[in-house]
Amino acid sequence: MKWEPLGKIFDPTEHALPHGCREFAQSPQVLVCDDRVRIYFSTRSVDAGGKFLSHVAYVDMQKDLCRILCVCDHTVIPLGALGCFDEHGIFPMNVLRVGDLVFGYTCGWNRRVSVSVDTAIGLAISRDGGATFQRIGDGPVLAASLHEPCLVGDGFVKLIGGMFHMWYIFGTGWKRYAADSPPDRTYKIGHAVSADGFAWTKEEARQIVADRLGPEESQALPTVVEIDGRHHMFFCYRQSFDFRSNAARGYRIGHAWSDDLRNWIRDDDNPRLETSPGQWDSDMQCYPHAFECDGQIYLLHNGNQFGRFGFGLSRLQM
Amino acid sequence: MFTWQKLGRVFSPQQVTDRPWLKEFAQAPATLLLDDVVRVYFSCRPPADAGGQYVSRSAFVDLDRRDLLKVRAVSDQPILGLGGLGEFDEFGTYPVSVIPANGRLRAYYAGWTRCESVPFNTAIGCAVSDDGGITFHKLGRGPVLSYSPDEPFVLSGPKVRRFGDRYQLFYIAGRKWKLVDGRAEPVYKIRLATSVDGLHWEKIGRDLIESRVEADEAQASPDVFQCNGKYHMFYCYRYSSGFRSREFGYRIGYASSIDLLHWTRDDAKAGIDVSFEGWDSEMVSYPHVFEVDGSIYMAYLGNQVGRYGFGLARLNGTLE
Numbered sequence: 001m002k003w004e005p006l007g008k009i010f011d012p013t014e015h016a017l018p019h020g021c022r023e024f025a026q027s028p029q030v031l032v033c034d035d036r037v038r039i040y041f042s043t044r045s046v047d048a049g050g051k052f053l054s055h056v057a058y059v060d061m062q063k064d065l066c067r068i069l070c071v072c073d074h075t076v077i078p079l080g081a082l083g084c085f086d087e088h089g090i091f092p093m094n095v096l097r098v099g100d101l102v103f104g105y106t107c108g109w110n111r112r113v114s115v116s117v118d119t120a121i122g123l124a125i126s127r128d129g130g131a132t133f134q135r136i137g138d139g140p141v142l143a144a145s146l147h148e149p150c151l152v153g154d155g156f157v158k159l160i161g162g163m164f165h166m167w168y169i170f171g172t173g174w175k176r177y178a179a180d181s182p183p184d185r186t187y188k189i190g191h192a193v194s195a196d197g198f199a200w201t202k203e204e205a206r207q208i209v210a211d212r213l214g215p216e217e218s219q220a221l222p223t224v225v226e227i228d229g230r231h232h233m234f235f236c237y238r239q240s241f242d243f244r245s246n247a248a249r250g251y252r253i254g255h256a257w258s259d260d261l262r263n264w265i266r267d268d269d270n271p272r273l274e275t276s277p278g279q280w281d282s283d284m285q286c287y288p289h290a291f292e293c294d295g296q297i298y299l300l301h302n303g304n305q306f307g308r309f310g311f312g313l314s315r316l317q318m
Numbered sequence: 319m320f321t322w323q324k325l326g327r328v329f330s331p332q333q334v335t336d337r338p339w340l341k342e343f344a345q346a347p348a349t350l351l352l353d354d355v356v357r358v359y360f361s362c363r364p365p366a367d368a369g370g371q372y373v374s375r376s377a378f379v380d381l382d383r384r385d386l387l388k389v390r391a392v393s394d395q396p397i398l399g400l401g402g403l404g405e406f407d408e409f410g411t412y413p414v415s416v417i418p419a420n421g422r423l424r425a426y427y428a429g430w431t432r433c434e435s436v437p438f439n440t441a442i443g444c445a446v447s448d449d450g451g452i453t454f455h456k457l458g459r460g461p462v463l464s465y466s467p468d469e470p471f472v473l474s475g476p477k478v479r480r481f482g483d484r485y486q487l488f489y490i491a492g493r494k495w496k497l498v499d500g501r502a503e504p505v506y507k508i509r510l511a512t513s514v515d516g517l518h519w520e521k522i523g524r525d526l527i528e529s530r531v532e533a534d535e536a537q538a539s540p541d542v543f544q545c546n547g548k549y550h551m552f553y554c555y556r557y558s559s560g561f562r563s564r565e566f567g568y569r570i571g572y573a574s575s576i577d578l579l580h581w582t583r584d585d586a587k588a589g590i591d592v593s594f595e596g597w598d599s600e601m602v603s604y605p606h607v608f609e610v611d612g613s614i615y616m617a618y619l620g621n622q623v624g625r626y627g628f629g630l631a632r633l634n635g636t637l638e
Contacts, residue, residue: 084470088435112432118404138470139466140466149404150405
């Protein structure tokens with residue numbers, strides 16, 4: 001298998017976005033419709049204190065993913081209330097059709113004092129085809145637990161054989177790597193199941209994908225797609241420290257496959273996402289989202305600077 | 319109405335001078351009955367830091383079983399460590415509730431973290447003791463009871479019980495943060511979860527006690543005692559604003575139930591209120607009811623939510 005790069009397909013700085021957002025289109029995630037592909041992403045505004053707030057927006061594209069139909073200019077889901085888990089951002093939101101509804105699994109961000117943030121996973125439901133979402137409650141459906149002490153987020157949900165499966169990340173801890181740097185976190189990919197999409201049972205701190213970089217590898221944003229009867233997971237991984245501007249330590253796309261949804265074989269090289277120096281994603285490749293549309297398997301991902309200038313697309317060649 | 323005879327304050331943290339982590343406060347008393355002593359777990363604080371911020375620690379005082387006004391010992395060290403960087407209990411463990419389970423003592427406690435937009439958040443952790451309740455080690459670095467769609471934040475005040483073949487965890491869950499004079503104050507309600515093993519909890523998912531003084535009434539310290547075929551709950555409640563005053567501060571309420579799920583609130587029956595003067599003249603709060611050698615007692619906090627310690631009252635008659 002091989003990814004054929006189709007280049008960057010959306011640049012947030014070229015469009016008017018809700019909430020006065022100008023940059024960032026992170027973690028693209030699709031809702032495939034009859035006449036279009038809706039791509040949700042998280043963009044950023046800046047609050048009065050100069051800190052970022054992540055908001056969900058979307059762009060509708062033709063099904064060939066070559067032409068933009070429209071960019072949403074309204075609030076897709078407001079941020080959480082004072083003191084709630086998603087008060088300071090929703091990034092990312094994973095969408096899933098369930099009958100006439102669209103479930104949106106949000107990763108909510110809230111700011112802390114000793115460390116920068118914590119996260120948890122919420123559920124919001126759309127009854128208008130994905131234009132707007134309403135939370136099922138102010139709190140999360142998946143949060144920290146006995147052996148997952150922090151940073152539960154990045155939920156990706158699929159219905160397989162009548163069961164909801166969620167792949168997500170959980171923090172294994174915070175660490176200060178240098179006296180003059182703020183604490184950094186490490187997270188790994190985990191798995192939970194649910195009969196209804198609301199009440200989840202975690203495997204509780206079982207890391208399902210092996211490390212390539214060792215214990216301080218951070219793994220993020222799992223996405224799972226079926227190719228020829230086999231489950232393929234894509235995710236991004238990096239070093240836990242000095243990863244923001246050091247390309248050698250920054251995000252790259254990882255891959256694993258499974259036939260039983262329990263044991264995952266890591267194999268980053270097949271298919272491998274190539275890039276070349278000077279490209280929009282040459283310093284960093286992150287936040288992958290794999291999906292099928294009209295018989296083709298695609299991968300959306302962000303490039304340099306965590307998606308500050310948008311996302312690109314690749315097509316799978318078998 | 320029940321009749322409680324106030325016995326006065328039995329423990330004041332200011333009496334202890336050689337433990338820097340036990341400078342002020344003796345909050346949320348909860349007992350463990352031992353052969354010779356009644357061990358009262360409570361939460362205390364070292365002096366505030368340069369920013370005026372407190373960390374809560376938990377400890378115990380042993381009271382003479384034959385004379386509960388006599389302090390026999392005070393713990394040499396906090397019973398629980400604080401959590402690591404970024405963990406739910408990094409900035410405090412308060413309150414604590416201890417129960418024997420599988421031949422060991424198990425503690426349920428609220429862990430405190432600090433947030434940017436609101437002052438704190440809490441979730442409930444679990445720890446076990448292998449030395450008879452002098453120290454506890456945590457079962458994990460995360461909480462056993464955490465946030466859910468209808469319990470978005472501030473899970474605190476655990477009181478663990480075992481009635482029948484399940485464990486019950488009475489606790490509070492935050493409903494909203496209310497801005498009062500520019501300061502975020504939490505509104506919380508009394509909730510229940512049950513469990514077979516004490517580790518995997520099923521939340522009942524509704525308020526046990528209807529709000530009385532106002533919709534945003536805050537309710538805390540749900541303490542359940544079984545007696546005469548009924549479950550008796552004492553708790554405390556306050557207004558959502560102005561609650562640092564005598565007029566709107568904590569009072570002790572009462573409710574009863576025959577099935578643990580449906581409760582009839584009857585605060586007039588509680589029978590304990592603020593004193594005309596003295597250490598509990600402005601507020602009474604964080605009740606804990608326990609029985610020792612045929613007598614029923616209530617431990618409770620006085621002014622400033624236990625800054626100067628806790629006291630005892632003895633029930634005249636019975637709970638029915």
